[in-house]
Amino acid sequence: MTARVLVADDDNVVRSIIRAALEREGFNVSENDGSIDVEADLALKGADILVIGAGVARPSAIELCTRLRERPATASLPILILLDARLSEQRIGALSAGADDCMLLPLSPVELVVRIKNILRRLNPAVLQNLMRVGDLTLDIMSRRVHRQKREVKLGPTEFRLLEFLMRSPGRVYSRSELRASLWGDDASVDERAVDVHIGRLRKGISLGKSDKLIRTVRGSGYSLGDY
Template structure:
């Protein structure tokens, strides 16, 4: 049975002890963690993994966190990934510089793990609300991630687990066009081999379920690319 991909967090931290503390706590919260120990490796990992969030230290070997942040924001592939910057610099001018460079949040060392986790979830709530048990609503569709239920026009919609994950992905970012490869990564995970035409089968099942009561098809096929909600 396929399993929904865990949200991936990239930590870019050169202090190995602190990096391991972050990994331990993030994995305990249910996240998949990938690690980089310097700025250049952090750039490469961000492009390769396309994580759901990046924890980025300011002071890094080879390439500073500020420069990594600036470069990530300049690339279409990574410009929307939330970045939480970690730094021992506590002056307001440093915080402003970090945020103006493109960081979404700025956490001063030493920090409380509990507070850090809360801040991460705040960022994920904005970009991947299903990971924090949010109810997703789009037009007449309601998806409850905690109770695992879907309604359209107030009527329950019966979905299999794969179709539920597909709809969750669509509803997190309505109107975004997803390629089949992106949907495979998001719904099945990067380490699972599934043929891309399998996506078409499951999208067909999802459409059938959502149109069961005579409602219009909410999923748009983008020829040569993939699918979009709305």
């Protein structure tokens, strides 16, 4: 399952920055711009973690967190609150209201991603364990879905297994015999040339119709998935 993040903030710029940073890491991001009640939004869309921005006005981020902690459905929902650096003293109030973490603005997208991952590893690690990422390519083991550059990639079952195997060790060069064993085990009836066929199909699928070097052919050795 891809980790779902709901970002609640009245500031369009902040939401856009957060969305871009999280989607690069393979998160499924929804936004709430204040035009709909956050509690209703959570009930409708669901989320694995909620990010409440400093731009939330009515109710305030701390008031919203307090309300969510009082409801059984959201009492254990992971929550990260963004606070205006000028109001850093509110950090204690936010943590007392039940926030799992707080960050001060200006926003560091890299730090935000790290903090969200740390919260999820601590509170709901399953939503991260099934998601694999190499560059702009993400693979969700549970849903069996692959995305590149935010576009879904359609792969056959063999190509999906091949990609999953390559993504486990990006940059490593695998021989054709190793790749054949990963796909078909000890079935000696499968020729190693079948690997070339499926590599070709996989390349075509993830290239999105463009010239692409994500999968390298290493002459005399085999294949490697680029490690960026």
